[in-house]
Amino acid sequence: MKSAIYAGVSAAAILMGAQGALAQDAISDGVVKIGVLGDMSGVYSTGFSGKGAVDAVKMAVKDFGGTVLGKPIEVISADHQNKADVASATARQWIDEEHVDMITDLTNSAVGLAVQKLASDKKTITMNTGSASSALTGADCTKYGIHYGYDTHALPVGTATAVVKNGGKSWYFITADYAFGHALQDNTSEVVKSLGGTVVGSSDVPLGSNDFSSYLLQAQSSGANVIGLANAGQDTVNAIKQAHEFGIVAGGQQLAGMLVLISDVKSLGTDVAAGLQFTSGWYWNGDDASRAWKEKYEKFSGGEAPTFPHAADYSLTMAYLNAIKAAGTDDPDKVRAQLGKAPIDDFFAKGGRIREDGLLVHDMYLLKVKSGGTDPWDVADVVRTIPGDEAYASLADGGCPLVK
Amino acid sequence: MDPMIRLILAQGMLGLNNGVFYAMLSLGLAVIFGLLNVVNFAHGALYMLGAFLALIMYSYMGAWIGMSDLSIGFWPSLILAPILVGCFGMLIERFMLRRLYKLDPIYSLLLTFGVTLVLQGLFINFFNASGTPYPGMPESLRGVVNLGFMMFPKYRLFVIVFSILVCFIVWYVIERTRIGSRLRAGTENPELVKAFGINVPLMVMLTFGFGTGLAGLAGVLAAPIYSVSPLMGANLIIVIFAVVVIGGMGSIAGAVVTGFTLGLVEGITKVFYAPAANTVIFLLMVIVLLVRPNGLFGRQG
Known part of the structure; x- marks a missing residue:
């Protein structure tokens, strides 16, 4: 009797396993999970991380339609308290147990560098908006790490x-x-x-x-x-x-x-x-597309205007989901290859492309504070547009060891 | 003026400004230790509580009780917040510490350390760890004063003068008045003082309330300068204990003089080698303990 039950259970397990394997061909675990790992309470919780970043990612998922290749998209978030060890532990748990497919935000370069390395070792894509160190795509670049928005260069x-x-x-x-x-x-x-x-x-x-x-x-x-x-x-x-x-x-x-x-x-x-x-990396009052996006974001998040990291969070979520759609799978190798192929040209990144070292090269803006703006958030004028190739180090100068 | 001298004077002023908080906090600790023999580890948390009470009365309380126009400004807070903190201190003394007097002092130390953790945890939960600026600095104290060698914010100058005054009054009351002598006698020989018809337990409770109220007062003074955060006391308390140890446990004058002096030393160290500023106090503590184990102002034996 007992052995019969075991046999039945094992058979069921094998069947379920087979189903799992089928689903894995397109979307692993039947869901695309995006993790927003940021500073939710500290010095970077306004402007870089916090609710604003989570809202931007959620809004992108909503605008994308909530599903990709017929599977749901889920957004989770956590506070790393600006501690690299806390961030690493969270990322490890997210990847191993929650099966998170992509980790974003990662404000604080100590956190960004630690998590990018850890995630890449586990074949997980990171799309870093929050931290700035140019080492992310330089000396410490990884196969699955993308730096999206700006850097210290x-x-x-x-x-x-x-x-x-x-x-x-x-x-x-x-x-x-x-x-x-x-x-x-x-x-x-x-x-x-x-x-x-x-x-x-x-x-x-x-x-x-x-x-x-x-x-x-x-x-x-x-x-x-x-x-x-x-x-x-x-x-x-x-x-x-x-x-x-x-x-x-x-x-x-x-x-x-x-x-x-x-x-x-x-x-x-x-x-x-x-x-x-x-x-x-972006200013909301730069052009019509950005103004329209800012208005939509304010409605979505309840009043706060977006900063450029928030706009980057939205833009990269769209880019990531589009890459899954185009690749027909959430397999990290294929998605990463697809992200490198398609140019990124939206309200946020003008003439953008993700290089093989993981850096998004796009136009930057020199702003100057002004007073008497029409909107409470209209605090600056665009003095100069800096072309992406001038703002960022070249692929050769970046020093990424993966680039041959 | 020679730029080096100017920098030393300027950093000295800032050091004095920090010294104010060292002095006020170690003064409260010294009063409590001197009279109750309790090492109050909750002192940093009560300082934080004072700052938060000022912030809450200014920014949040009105909305909480449904009167959004109500906002208690800096001056009333300067009186109210320390009184509230003092009352909170008295509750701790009456219902918790009092049960531990017969035991080893380590028990009261552990209890007050626990109180610190609970308070910090509560405030992190409700106000998050990052800190909130206190917007209620009075209009009359905004702006700067030209000291000749530097521009110094009026408010910080006020804090220095006000605190020196408070420290002097406390020292005078305890060392030079009849109330002070009763207090000191009460701790030396409670039975004898009781025989004179003085309610010793009440006196001890009030003393503890007074010491913790001083911490609350320091907290209110700190609020407009530093941002109000649940860990603001934790960052300070280690230095404060070093100050108390250097000054001599329980010595009132020792705590005050050492507080101001160490602030100055710390500030001036910044001129010469900034990274050492945080450690110079502990270096001094080691030297003082080697040469005078009872502290600079400590009573022998």
Whole structure:
């Protein structure tokens, strides 16, 4: 009797296994799962990650129709608390147990680098919008890792060039003390030096410091005419705010934020941020398609305007789902190949393409803060469009070991 | 002025500004330890509680009770929040700590550490870990003052002056008045003081409330400078304990003087080698413990 039951159970198991294998041909596990792994509560939770990023991905899934190749699309999210170990543990669990097919957001370069490596080892695609380090598609590039939106090479090309050409020749950096801040400082220093400027010093500041005053004073006494902020999110906001409190801007030194989002400008106020120039992967008031998308997004997420990482989250979700559709499968190798084939040209990425090192090359924008915009989020003008090939390092210069 | 001297003065001012919080917090700890022999590990969490109460009264409370116009500003908060924190402290003393006086002091230390974890967990749950700026800085304290060697925000200057005043008053009350002498006598020999008709348990409870209220006061003062976050106290408490150890456990004047001095030392270290600023205090602690195990102002034996 007992053995009969075992036989029946094993037969059923074999049948189910066969069914599973059939479904695997098109969509593994019968569902496409997208994981949004971001900073949901810390310094990057507004603008980069948080609800805004999850909403952008969800909206793309909805606009795509909710299914791909007849199978449902599911979005899950988690808070990595800006800790690479927490992020790695979550990613491992997502891939091994939840069968997540693609992980996105990944704000914070320490997290981005760790998860991209881990996911690639497990043959899982990562599409990184949040973290900036150019190492993601340089020295640490992987077969399944894609960097979508911007990087530490593209940011200073617009901003630092404009500042140096305006006479800002000597720089002092206030740098977020981890992979991202150091990469951004190095890349910016290269731009400054190539234009004949000098770097007179720098202060490394732990992520999430509230008090920048002592670092700002060091910057002030260095005599540099530009204080470069190689940080992001709430850190940038605090540094700019305190530079005003301590009369540093009034004293004649100029601030140059290397990674500023429109949400940062809004929280500072256009009077405090007046004149600030910054480089962005996208601006909602750039063209009609972007304005229309922003309006739709605001309705979807309930009022908050999108930043460029949010727009990138939407754009990449669309690109990923379209690639599954075109490839006829969610097999990571085929989807990755398809993503490299099709050009990406939507409201977000103009003339974009994903290279073999994983980098999305697309046009960037130099923005300048203005006051008196028509919309509360209309905080800047586009000063210059930076062509993708100028903004990003070439495939050869990027240094990805996978590129032969 | 020589730029080096100017930088030293400027970083010194910022150091003094941090020293204010070291002094106010270690003062509360010293009062509690000196009179109750309790190492209050919850002190950082109560400081955080003070800052959050100010934030809640300014930004959230109105909406919570359905009167969205209601907002309690900085000045009333400066009085109300410390009183509330003090009451909370008294509840802890009355219902939890009091049961542990007969046991080894390690038990009260563990209890207060537990209180810290619970408070932090609750606030992380409701306000998330990142911190919220306090928008209620009074109009009269906005802007900067030119000190000659630097531009210094008015508010920070106010905090320095105000705190020095508070520290002096506390020291004076405990060391130089009749209430203070009763307090000290009560802890030396409770039975004898009881015999004089003084309610010792009540006095101990009020003392604990007072010490924790000081932490709350420091929290309110900190709110407009730093963003209000559940971990703001945890980041500080280790330094505060170093201050108390250097000053001498239980010495009121020692805590205050050491607090301000260490803030200054930390600030000036930033001029010469910034990465050492966070460790210089602990280096000093090691040296002081080697040379004077009872701390700089500690009573012998």
